[in-house]
Amino acid sequence: VVTNSIYAKAGEMTWCLLADVIANGVYFDLQNGVIGTTLGTATATMTAVGDGWYRLTVTFTSTGSVSGGINFHVTTGNGVLSYAGANTTDGAYFWGAQVEARSSVTAYTATTTQAITNYNRQLKTAAANEWPREFDPVTGECLGRSVWEARTNLVAYSEQFDNGYWLKNNVTVKANQILSPDGTLSADKVVDDTNTGQHRVRSNYGTPSTTNYSVFAKAGEYTKVAIFNASLSTVTIFDLQNGTVVSTGTGFTDAKIQSVGNGWYRISATSALINLFGYGLINDSDEISFAGTGTSGAYFWGAQYEAGSFATPYIPTVAAQVTRVADSATITGTNFSSWFNPSEGALFVKYQRSSLATVSSYARVFEVSDGTTNNRARVTLGDSSSNINYISTVNAATQCDLSLSSQIAGSDVAIAVTYKFNDYSAVKNGGTAVTDTTALVAGTMSQLNIGQATGGGTNMNGYIKRLTYYPQALTSANLQAVTL
Numbered sequence: 502v503v504t505n506s507i508y509a510k511a512g513e514m515t516w517c518l519l520a521d522v523i524a525n526g527v528y529f530d531l532q533n534g535v536i537g538t539t540l541g542t543a544t545a546t547m548t549a550v551g552d553g554w555y556r557l558t559v560t561f562t563s564t565g566s567v568s569g570g571i572n573f574h575v576t577t578g579n580g581v582l583s584y585a586g587a588n589t590t591d592g593a594y595f596w597g598a599q600v601e602a603r604s605s606v607t608a609y610t611a612t613t614t615q616a617i618t619n620y621n622r623q624l625k626t627a628a629a630n631e632w633p634r635e636f637d638p639v640t641g642e643c644l645g646r647s648v649w650e651a652r653t654n655l656v657a658y659s660e661q662f663d664n665g666y667w668l669k670n671n672v673t674v675k676a677n678q679i680l681s682p683d684g685t686l687s688a689d690k691v692v693d694d695t696n697t698g699q700h701r702v703r704s705n706y707g708t709p710s711t712t713n714y715s716v717f718a719k720a721g722e723y724t725k726v727a728i729f730n731a732s733l734s735t736v737t738i739f740d741l742q743n744g745t746v747v748s749t750g751t752g753f754t755d756a757k758i759q760s761v762g763n764g765w766y767r768i769s770a771t772s773a774l775i776n777l778f779g780y781g782l783i784n785d786s787d788e789i790s791f792a793g794t795g796t797s798g799a800y801f802w803g804a805q806y807e808a809g810s811f812a813t814p815y816i817p818t819v820a821a822q823v824t825r826v827a828d829s830a831t832i833t834g835t836n837f838s839s840w841f842n843p844s845e846g847a848l849f850v851k852y853q854r855s856s857l858a859t860v861s862s863y864a865r866v867f868e869v870s871d872g873t874t875n876n877r878a879r880v881t882l883g884d885s886s887s888n889i890n891y892i893s894t895v896n897a898a899t900q901c902d903l904s905l906s907s908q909i910a911g912s913d914v915a916i917a918v919t920y921k922f923n924d925y926s927a928v929k930n931g932g933t934a935v936t937d938t939t940a941l942v943a944g945t946m947s948q949l950n951i952g953q954a955t956g957g958g959t960n961m962n963g964y965i966k967r968l969t970y971y972p973q974a975l976t977s978a979n980l981q982a983v984t985l
Contacts, residue, residue: 505571506558506599506606508550513591514575517557518582519545522570525561528579531593537579546606548677548686556597558606558686571600608680623684624761624803626817632830635814635964638682638761644853645964647814648952651827654816655806656778661819662689662702662801671700671793672782681802682717682765688802690721693782693793700793701729701781702801714806715769715815716780717761722797725787728753728770729779737770738783741799747787755811755856767803769812778806811856813962827960830951837948841869842972844942847919849971849983852952854882854963856910863888863959866916867968869946870955876943877955880916882908891918891927893940901937905929913966915984921974931985934977 509517511531520526520540527545528537534555536547543561550556575593577584597609610617627633635644658664660681663674672691681688693700718726720741727736735750739758744766749756755771768780782799784791803815816825850866863881870877878893889905905927908914918927925937951968952961969983 502560502602502604503563504558504560504601504603504606506556506597506601506609507571507573507595508554508556508597508609509573510552510554510594512593514577514593516576516578516581517593517595518572518574518576519557519559520572521559521561521563522572524564525559526572527557527559528576529555529557530579531555546677546686549675550678551675554594554596556606556609560604560606571598573598605684606686607684608686624682624815632828633814643966645851645966646830646951647964648828648830648961649813649825650809650960650962651825652807652809652813652816653822653824654818655808655822656704656804657818657820657822659804659816659818660687660689660802662691662804667702667704669702670781671696671698672702672798674702675798679719679800680763682761682763683803688717688719688800690798690800691782692798693723693795695793695795697792698790699729699781700791701727701779703729703777703779704806705777711771711773711808711810712806713755713769713771713809713812714778714804715767715812716801716805717765717767717803717815718780719763719765719800721799722794723782723784723799725783725785726768726799726801727781727783727789728756728768729777729781730772734789736781736783736789738787739766739768741766757812765802767812767815771810778804780804811962813855827953829953831948832951833948837946840970840972841946841949843944843946845919845921845924845972845974847917847971847973847975847980849915849917849967849969850880851913851915851966851968852961852963853913853966854908854910854961856962864961865950865952865954865959866961866965867952868950868954869948870950871943871945871947872955874955876945878918878920878943878946879954880918882961889914889916889929891916891925891935893920893925893943895941895943900940900942901925903927903935903937905932905935917975917980917984919971919975919980924974926975926977926980928977928980928984931981934980936977 515532525541525543546558548556633647663676675690678690724742737756738747753770866880868879875897891903893900
């Protein structure tokens, strides 16, 4: 599959053809911005980029010797392949040819004497029943398997800010201008007008008790953007050039800016006051209201408005809200009993928690149980920096509760625990072992829940990097060694 693209502008002649060498192509009307006749297997896009210029794309399936390469030329009308030229002066303008072995166009890359290969990291959506594995978008480091609570993106048209669903104040929206974080040409540019006032895009929506909203942003002529609060009188300002939070407005908490590569950042903030989703442009003086230039803007994509005190992975929407169900990873039946030793054993887990806030009082890194709360062993995480505990319950009675103390959101934590009759121990990050020598062991266990409690809920909201089971008890020295 090949995608050809080029920038074109009408001159004396207003029609052109973009094709491969022989079999596949599309005619374009450069005067009216209309796609014409299609040849072969080609599909096309035509995107206005200003001042009469369009970016034209043609995607087709190459068939070897009779298909391939790039061919563009002017013509006298739709479907006209060959004609007698009238003179040697009439024509149209072309710039920025690109041929890519992929099914959609990417941002233009200039070449001189040789081809250039770019690797574009892409934000992807996992399929149903696929346990997502996430990576740092900048370094490429594997963050681990994600475990998140259920969330709903409460705004529609999360990638189509030109849609009438979004209200525009002193701005215009130019659709599909540059490559978005998911690797498609779908990011919009928000451009100011010459009025004095707030330059923003918004959508009214009723407020849950606590909300977080986020959007992906990339600098254009403006390098600062903002999230607006309910009254529109205060904003949280972000610097897209330096990747920093400039200021957190009244009523906002947990303002964050995270690089996702290629100049893009995901900006987010939490408030109990917000009753609309609003973001906009900020001038170099950090002013909310100012006189616009009429030509300057910044790029946005992927808006999310969700009930909760922190941002979760992006949920795309079109005409309606979309809910992502809670991640649920459970091992049961012989898939569990074939390796689990009920009398003694040890577990090692390395994880990273995105936020210390939880749906209820305690989240889980893992929980081994008999399917009830009467017999279970788990590592629990409280909603503050000081709560990590390894707790064992037998016949509804607590046998041990080993405290492993502090945790930091966004940092790796390694924990190893071991269990045996009157021999429980737990270690965090190679530290001193915490022990209990008067604890029973449950005789029957039937399942392992990863990142959540038995029966669901209380998700960890973060990433499981590694989980290892040993079918025998380990010494405190062993536990310290594996968690260093």
